[in-house]
Amino acid sequence: MKQQPLISKSALAQRFREVINPAFVIEDSETQKPYECDGLSVYTEMPLLVVLPDTVAQVQEVMRICHHYQVPVIARGAGTGLCAGAMPSPDAVVLSLARFNRILEIDPRSRTARVQPGVRNLAISEAASEQGLYYGPDPSSQIACTIGGNVAENSGGVHCLKYGLTVHNILELEMITVEGERVVVGSQGLDSAGYDLMALMTGSEGLLGVVTEVRVRLLPTPEVAQVVMVAFDSVQKAGDAVGGIIAEGIIPAGLEMMDGYAIQAAEAFAKAGYPVEAEALLLCEVDGTREEVEEHLARVESLFVELGAIATRVSHNEEERALLWKGRKSAFPAVGRLSPDYYCMDGTIPRGQLTHVLTEMQKLSDHYGLRVANVFHAGDGNLHPLILFDANVPGELEKTEEFGARILELCVEVGGCITGEHGVGVEKIRQMHSQFNDQELSLFHAIKHAFDPRGSLNPGKGIPVLKRCQEYRSLDHIDEPSTAGGTH
Amino acid sequence: MKQQPLISKSALAQRFREVINPAFVIEDSETQKPYECDGLSVYTEMPLLVVLPDTVAQVQEVMRICHHYQVPVIARGAGTGLCAGAMPSPDAVVLSLARFNRILEIDPRSRTARVQPGVRNLAISEAASEQGLYYGPDPSSQIACTIGGNVAENSGGVHCLKYGLTVHNILELEMITVEGERVVVGSQGLDSAGYDLMALMTGSEGLLGVVTEVRVRLLPTPEVAQVVMVAFDSVQKAGDAVGGIIAEGIIPAGLEMMDGYAIQAAEAFAKAGYPVEAEALLLCEVDGTREEVEEHLARVESLFVELGAIATRVSHNEEERALLWKGRKSAFPAVGRLSPDYYCMDGTIPRGQLTHVLTEMQKLSDHYGLRVANVFHAGDGNLHPLILFDANVPGELEKTEEFGARILELCVEVGGCITGEHGVGVEKIRQMHSQFNDQELSLFHAIKHAFDPRGSLNPGKGIPVLKRCQEYRSLDHIDEPSTAGGTH
Numbered sequence: 001m002k003q004q005p006l007i008s009k010s011a012l013a014q015r016f017r018e019v020i021n022p023a024f025v026i027e028d029s030e031t032q033k034p035y036e037c038d039g040l041s042v043y044t045e046m047p048l049l050v051v052l053p054d055t056v057a058q059v060q061e062v063m064r065i066c067h068h069y070q071v072p073v074i075a076r077g078a079g080t081g082l083c084a085g086a087m088p089s090p091d092a093v094v095l096s097l098a099r100f101n102r103i104l105e106i107d108p109r110s111r112t113a114r115v116q117p118g119v120r121n122l123a124i125s126e127a128a129s130e131q132g133l134y135y136g137p138d139p140s141s142q143i144a145c146t147i148g149g150n151v152a153e154n155s156g157g158v159h160c161l162k163y164g165l166t167v168h169n170i171l172e173l174e175m176i177t178v179e180g181e182r183v184v185v186g187s188q189g190l191d192s193a194g195y196d197l198m199a200l201m202t203g204s205e206g207l208l209g210v211v212t213e214v215r216v217r218l219l220p221t222p223e224v225a226q227v228v229m230v231a232f233d234s235v236q237k238a239g240d241a242v243g244g245i246i247a248e249g250i251i252p253a254g255l256e257m258m259d260g261y262a263i264q265a266a267e268a269f270a271k272a273g274y275p276v277e278a279e280a281l282l283l284c285e286v287d288g289t290r291e292e293v294e295e296h297l298a299r300v301e302s303l304f305v306e307l308g309a310i311a312t313r314v315s316h317n318e319e320e321r322a323l324l325w326k327g328r329k330s331a332f333p334a335v336g337r338l339s340p341d342y343y344c345m346d347g348t349i350p351r352g353q354l355t356h357v358l359t360e361m362q363k364l365s366d367h368y369g370l371r372v373a374n375v376f377h378a379g380d381g382n383l384h385p386l387i388l389f390d391a392n393v394p395g396e397l398e399k400t401e402e403f404g405a406r407i408l409e410l411c412v413e414v415g416g417c418i419t420g421e422h423g424v425g426v427e428k429i430r431q432m433h434s435q436f437n438d439q440e441l442s443l444f445h446a447i448k449h450a451f452d453p454r455g456s457l458n459p460g461k462g463i464p465v466l467k468r469c470q471e472y473r474s475l476d477h478i479d480e481p482s483t484a485g486g487t488h
Numbered sequence: 489m490k491q492q493p494l495i496s497k498s499a500l501a502q503r504f505r506e507v508i509n510p511a512f513v514i515e516d517s518e519t520q521k522p523y524e525c526d527g528l529s530v531y532t533e534m535p536l537l538v539v540l541p542d543t544v545a546q547v548q549e550v551m552r553i554c555h556h557y558q559v560p561v562i563a564r565g566a567g568t569g570l571c572a573g574a575m576p577s578p579d580a581v582v583l584s585l586a587r588f589n590r591i592l593e594i595d596p597r598s599r600t601a602r603v604q605p606g607v608r609n610l611a612i613s614e615a616a617s618e619q620g621l622y623y624g625p626d627p628s629s630q631i632a633c634t635i636g637g638n639v640a641e642n643s644g645g646v647h648c649l650k651y652g653l654t655v656h657n658i659l660e661l662e663m664i665t666v667e668g669e670r671v672v673v674g675s676q677g678l679d680s681a682g683y684d685l686m687a688l689m690t691g692s693e694g695l696l697g698v699v700t701e702v703r704v705r706l707l708p709t710p711e712v713a714q715v716v717m718v719a720f721d722s723v724q725k726a727g728d729a730v731g732g733i734i735a736e737g738i739i740p741a742g743l744e745m746m747d748g749y750a751i752q753a754a755e756a757f758a759k760a761g762y763p764v765e766a767e768a769l770l771l772c773e774v775d776g777t778r779e780e781v782e783e784h785l786a787r788v789e790s791l792f793v794e795l796g797a798i799a800t801r802v803s804h805n806e807e808e809r810a811l812l813w814k815g816r817k818s819a820f821p822a823v824g825r826l827s828p829d830y831y832c833m834d835g836t837i838p839r840g841q842l843t844h845v846l847t848e849m850q851k852l853s854d855h856y857g858l859r860v861a862n863v864f865h866a867g868d869g870n871l872h873p874l875i876l877f878d879a880n881v882p883g884e885l886e887k888t889e890e891f892g893a894r895i896l897e898l899c900v901e902v903g904g905c906i907t908g909e910h911g912v913g914v915e916k917i918r919q920m921h922s923q924f925n926d927q928e929l930s931l932f933h934a935i936k937h938a939f940d941p942r943g944s945l946n947p948g949k950g951i952p953v954l955k956r957c958q959e960y961r962s963l964d965h966i967d968e969p970s971t972a973g974g975t976h
Contacts, residue, residue, distance in 0.1 A: 056572050109840045132737050154679055167679055168656060181927045187905040190653055190868050191642055191691070193912050193923050194932050194951060197656070197901070199687030203679070211672040220737030243597040246682030249620050291779035348677030352597045386577030417675040424681050435681050439669045443939070444682050452935030464680060 005091060005128060007069040009048055012093075012309040015069075016051050019061040023036035024099070026050035035094050038079045039141070042158050042397075043426055047074070047088035056174070056212045063210065064180035066093055067267040072456045073178075074078060075206040077117065077149030077309065082344065083425030085153060085205045085461055092459070094142060095210060097148050103127050106211070109216045110188065117148025117211050120138045121155075124216060133218035136163035140329065154203030156421035158254040158285075158328075161379035163219060164423065167202040170270060170292040174213035188215065198371070205423055206458040210449040222287035225253060225468035226297055227324050230304045231278035235259050235374075238280035241307040242378045245284065248303055249295055254285040255379030259358070261338065262331050262373040262386070272327030275311055282378065283328055285321075287380045296406035331375045332386065339371070339388035341397075345404050348418035349381045360410055361385060368403045370396075382420030383411070409434045424462050441466050493579060495557040496537055500581075503557075504539050507549040512587070514538035525628070526567045526574040530831075531914055535562070535576035542587035544662070544670060544700045545587065551698065552668035554581055560641065560944045561666075563694040565606065565637030570628040570832065571913030572772060573641060573693045575951055580947070583698060585636050589614050592701070598676065599706045603737035605636025609643075612704060621706035626650035628817065635702050642691030644909035645817075646742040646773075649867035651707060655690040662701035663689060665859035666940045672673075676703065677780050688935070693911055694946040696939040710775035713741060714785055715812050718792045719766035719799040722861075723747050726768035729795040730866045731773065736791055738784055742773040743867030747846070750819050750861040751824065752876070752966060756821035760815030763799055770866065771816055773809075819863045819875065827859070827876035829885075832883050833892050837869045848898055856891045858884075861863060870908030871899070897922045912950050920952045929954050 007015070009027070016025045026032050027049055037044040045484050048071070053059050072092035078085055088094050098424065099109045102118035107113070108131040113124055121142040125134035138157035139145055147157070150166045151173065163169065184251035186198030187452065188332040203209055232238040240255055251478060258266065258281045270288045282304070315321035327334075336342055349357050358374065363429045371388040385407055389400040408418040408431040418424070418431045432441065446464045448455070495503070497515070504513045514520050515537055531948040534817045536559070543546050556560045560580035567574055576582050588604035591612065595601070596619040601612055608628040613622035625646035627633055633643070639661065651657065660674035674686030689696055720726040726745055733743065746754065746769045762769060770792070774784040779948040789800050803809035815822075824830055846862065853860045859876040873895055877888040886964050896906040896919040906912070906919045920929065932951045938942070 059817070107840065109736040110838050111734055116876075131735075156679065160678060164656070167684065177927075183925075183928045185928075187836065188838045188903050189870065189905045189908065190648060191836060191870075191908055192905050193645065193907045193916070193920060195692055195696075196655065196684075196687045196690060196930075196972075197931060199684045200935075202684060204683055205955075220739065225836075240949075246599055247596040247619075251708065255657065266871075288776075289780050291783060292777050295777055295779060323954055348679060350598050350676045352595070364857075382679075383676065415676050416681050418679045419681045420677065420679055432681060435830065437671075439665075440671045440673075440682075441664075443671065443673075443685060446687075446938030447683050447688075447935065450938045451931070456897050 005069055005071045007071065012065070012069060012071060015065050015434070016049065016062065019314070020051055020053050020058050024052040033084065034257070035076065035079070035088055036083060038081040040082050040084045040425070040427055043084040043087050045088045047094040048091055048092055050094040050096060051337070052099050053268055059095070059176050059210060059212055060180040061183060062093070062095055063178060065395060066456065067179050069457070071452070072459050073210070074458050075152070075210045077152065078120070078144050080145040081149055081153055081372050081425065082346065082422040082425040083153070085423050085425030087426055089460065093272040097146070100148070105133060110135060111343065112188070112215055113218055114213065114215050115147055118146050121147055121150055122143050127237045128218050129221065132221050135216055136169045136219050137166050140433065145229035147216065148211050151202050151211050151214060152204070152206050153421070153423040156377070156382065158256060161255055162251050162253045163378065165186050167199050170198065170202065171212055171217060171219045172215035174197050175203055175211050176211040177209050178365040179454055195340040203423065205425060206463045207448060207462050208457065223289050224293050225285055225287035225321065226293050227283055227315045227321050228284040228297060228301055229274070229313045229324050230282040230284065230309045231275045231309060233278065233310050234278040235280040235358045236355045239283055239358055241282065241304055241309070242354060243351050244307045245300060245303060246379065250300060250301070252284045252379060253287040254283070256318070256328050257281070257285045257376055257378035258328065258331060259374040261336060261371065262375045265338050265373065266327040266331045269337065270327040270330045272323050274327050283321050283324060294306065325485050328375070334374070335373045335386045335388065338373070338404065343387045343389065343400050343404055345383065345385045345387065345407050346420045346422035347408050347411035347416060347418055348420040349411050349414050351381045351382060353414040353416065354378065354381065356412060356413060357383070361407060364403060364406055368399055368401060370403055377420065381416065405431060426461055429464045434466060438468055439468045493557055493559045495559070499620055500553070500557060500559060501537055503553050504537065504550065507542050508539055510547050512540040518583050519730055521744050523564065523567070524583070526572060527571040528570050528572045528915055529915070531572040531575050533576045534583040534619060535580055536578060536580055538584060538684055540584045540587050541887065544664070546617050547583070547664050547698060547700055548668040548670060550581070550583055551664050551666060554944065555667050558942070558944070560947050561698070562946050563640070563698045565634035565640065566608070566632050568633040569637055569641055570834065570910040571641070573911050573913030575914055577948065585634070587882040588636070592605050595618065596621060597825045600676070600703055602701065602703050603635055605639070605702060606634050609633050609635055612826055616706050617709065620709050622709050623704055624657045636699050639690050639699050639702060640692070640694050641909070643913040644865070646744060646865065649743055649865065650739050650741045655687050657705050658686065658690065658702055659705060660703035661686055661689055661699050663697040665698050666944055667698050677857065691911065693913060695936055696945065697951050711777045712781050713731040713773055713809065714781050715763070715771055715773040715774035715803045715809050716785060716789055716792070717801045717812050718770040718772065718797045719763045720768040720796060721766065723846045724843045725796040725950040726770055729770065729792055729797070730842055731839050732795045732899065733788060733791060734867065738788060740772045740788070740867060741775040742771070744816055745769070745862070745864055745866035746770045746816065746819060747862040750823060750863045753822040753826050753861065754815040754819045757825065758815040758818045761801070761949045762815050764796065771812060785889065786883050815862070823861045823863070823874045823876065826861070828880065831875045831877065831892055832878065833871065833873045833895050834910035835871050835896050835904060835906055836898035836906045836908040837871060837899050837902050839869045841902040841904065842866065842869065845871070845898060845902060849895060852891060852894055856887055858888060858891055866906065869904065891975065914949055917950065917952045921955060926954045926956055
């Protein structure tokens with residue numbers, strides 16, 4: 001059952017002003033406007049209040065106040081997320097970590113950095129570069145997104161094939177519980193005693209606690225990185241080639257794929273020299289020492305030719321490499337020019353299913369009469385189909401959402417997963433039923449209950465109400481939202 | 489409060505015989521004898537019954553029966569664990585997964601293997617070797633230990649510095665809950681939706697469920713591996729050199745350290761050509777392509793000399809490499825020859841604290857009048873001090889245990905952790921209070937309660953009773969064991 005807040009909005013704002021600089025307690029709707037959505041801007045809501053504390057003690061106070069008055073809390077990083085995981089709610093306080101933007105320590109001997117959650121992903125690598133180190137996961141929003149948001153969504157990026165997701169690149173988290181208690185999870189070592197609460201927190205979308213400090217692992221900057229662009233006359237051949245390279249025992253730093261639509265759009269936009277007649281393009285990056293990269297690139301290139309490539313091109317310097325990546329990196333906005341609107345999906349499939357899934361997706365595209373451009377992290381099977389649509393055509397948004405849902409269900413059918421790196425949030429909460437049965441969802445609810453018994457943290461995101469409870473509710477005509485964070 | 493079983497031993501055995509081949513329901517104490525302890529043989533107890541199911545359906549039945557009659561269950565792999573995590577209890581059923589020993593699938597395209605939990609760690613690599621693949625984590629017991637036990641303890645090994653612990657090398661688990669339900673956690677992709685229950689299960693020491701299938705990641709076998717042996721005239725210099733190498737941006741496949749005692753013992757035993765006059769020895773393995781290894785080795789060797797090495801020796805072929813490792817691998821039994829008994833500790837410290845911790849450990853050694861030999865995974869700060877003692881000298885075992893506890897507390901004091909790869913089990917349950925405060929332990933209890941509300945799975949291991957509850961109990965003179973799995 002939903003908690004009723006025990007305090008008025010203005011009284012709550014007053015309570016916050018007693019513990020936070022009043023300039024950072026945002027009550028008026030105009031100043032609140034930038035917080036109405038995250039990067040998935042089709043979902044918008046206004047918050048009750050927005051607060052921007054800047055010390056751990058202040059975060060604890062905010063949590064204690066909200067707990068005391070039964071007010072839900074939605075933690076927020078840079079708001080670049082793509083699943084509406086940080087979407088506000090009119091009855092909840094948005095707790096922005098934007099002012100937690102200090103890099104506290106970079107230790108080259110332990111190859112770690114201790115940073116506040118509001119530090120931008122790329123800022124960590126920039127600060128560590130003097131020491132020849134960098135932070136591995138590189139979501140495409142890395143200029144803007146924050147490490148706290150990365151932890152919340154377990155973000156990936158082009159290089160996670162070789163270097164792993166966020167969870168593989170962090171060691172320790174300081175977090176504040178729903179009651180305002182400070183706890184530390186994980187450890188400075190590889191292992192930690194007790195249950196792996198650090199991994200549990202990572203990807204938990206703000207449903208279990210508020211992260212106030214992150215100790216990340218740093219990696220040595222590779223001596224050199226080079227990319228080979230490989231063109232194919234069919235997506236099937238490209239899909240098969242991805243599996244072929246991986247099976248060969250090479251772990252590329254990145255292995256990206258684009259289909260015909262995406263190639264044409266990216267080339268028109270970025271002039272990267274992509275072959276526009278190709279049906280599929282792979283970008284395969286190899287990094288390491290100069291010798292290793294040369295050897296691997298030669299092997300990769302000849303293997304791609306064996307596997308049916310119609311053209312290959314290797315970058316010979318940083319400029320050429322940057323140009324080849326420019327096309328890929330601008331593919332989303334470039335595809336945007338093909339169509340008034342597009343919807344970027346995110347799902348994962350076993351690599352061996354690439355060809356099958358691409359074929360099925362084409363059938364769905366025909367069925368719905370909506371074009372789809374495919375841009376994805378092929379090496380780790382993380383798809384990002386972009387559905388092209390026109391929101392001004394009545395019914396087309398709904399058709400797009402249905403098409404998107406079918407793509408996610410297709411991912412599950414072939415043994416994959418409804419998310420690759422964007423998370424579940426509000427966007428995919430219904431597809432959680434395709435992925436998990438009620439038994440599995442019950443475990444999620446039990447975990448949620450262990451951390452947040454009243455369901456006050458980011459309600460309505462991540463974990464859906466059990467099917468049997470939905471049915472029960474609909475039988476009884478109980479009027480409740482279709483999603484719930486904490487109770488079932 | 490402790491649950492009372494609702495069935496007699498013989499009636500329970502009879503119930504099991506209805507679902508499992510009766511030859512695999514062990515009731516008599518003589519046949520039960522091999523199950524009385526795990527690898528930490530100072531802790532022994534007899535089980536109530538031992539069962540060895542060999543299908544998932546049978547495991548589900550065992551769990552349902554035990555749940556129904558309120559009988560605790562202790563899952564067991566090969567019993568090679570070193571923290572008494574699989575120690576039986578006279579009121580609990582030991583569920584051995586020894587017959588779950590089939591490799592179900594090796595898929596080179598997705599670079600994964602699907603295996604049953606009773607498969608030996610090394611057997612996976614042997615089976616995958618035809619495809620040029622292997623399984624990364626390599627605990628020193630890898631000939632005997634099983635992947636199910638590795639998951640339970642989140643096992644590491646010599647190569648986890650570069651390739652990670654068990655949790656970094658598995659993708660998906662099938663598990664049976666305490667109620668006998670089958671659930672799948674994790675996914676075939678890098679990411680999975682919902683909370684990271686796969687990571688939560690890994691290292692949970694059988695307290696949350698019984699694993700019946702594991703999907704592991706496989707790595708491409710490196711083209712070549714070479715090791716350099718480096719001698720120092722002080723442990724301090726060796727400790728500093730470890731940090732120096734890591735800071736240089738090289739990730740060795742393994743970086744092991746031995747002190748004077750360990751060197752002498754290992755050399756007397758294995759004749760590996762170790763310089764017995766050295767105070768500390770590092771073994772640094774580099775793997776990759778031939779070119780990469782040559783380049784890295786040269787850099788590593790000259791860096792070690794700069795950092796004060798008094799001698800270095802590089803392996804030039806597989807034979808020499810095997811010989812250099814032979815000393816390290818036989819160090820435990822070799823040290824055993826220096827003393828009637830030894831106790832192998834396991835803790836982790838931040839790499840930068842190596843020198844400080846070694847100095848403090850020497851002071852403790854003097855204080856307790858007990859010699860300590862140090863053999864450890866230096867690269868990831870995982871210490872394995874071996875305390876030498878004589879169990880026949882009255883009081884010496886107790887003094888050893890106290891010394892060991894002090895070492896673990898020292899690890900915590902410098903920002904480290906009371907386990908590196910052996911787990912907590914019974915052995916370190918009291919030190920959990922040094923590592924975690926009651927708030928943090930409360931979260932662990934809440935997690936336990938989410939999976940196993942009655943505390944029926946591996947009771948008395950892993951997570952201690954809260955301090956405030958212990959005090960409460962001692963006030964009320966309530967007679968309960970000092971450790972508890974599920975209730976507090």
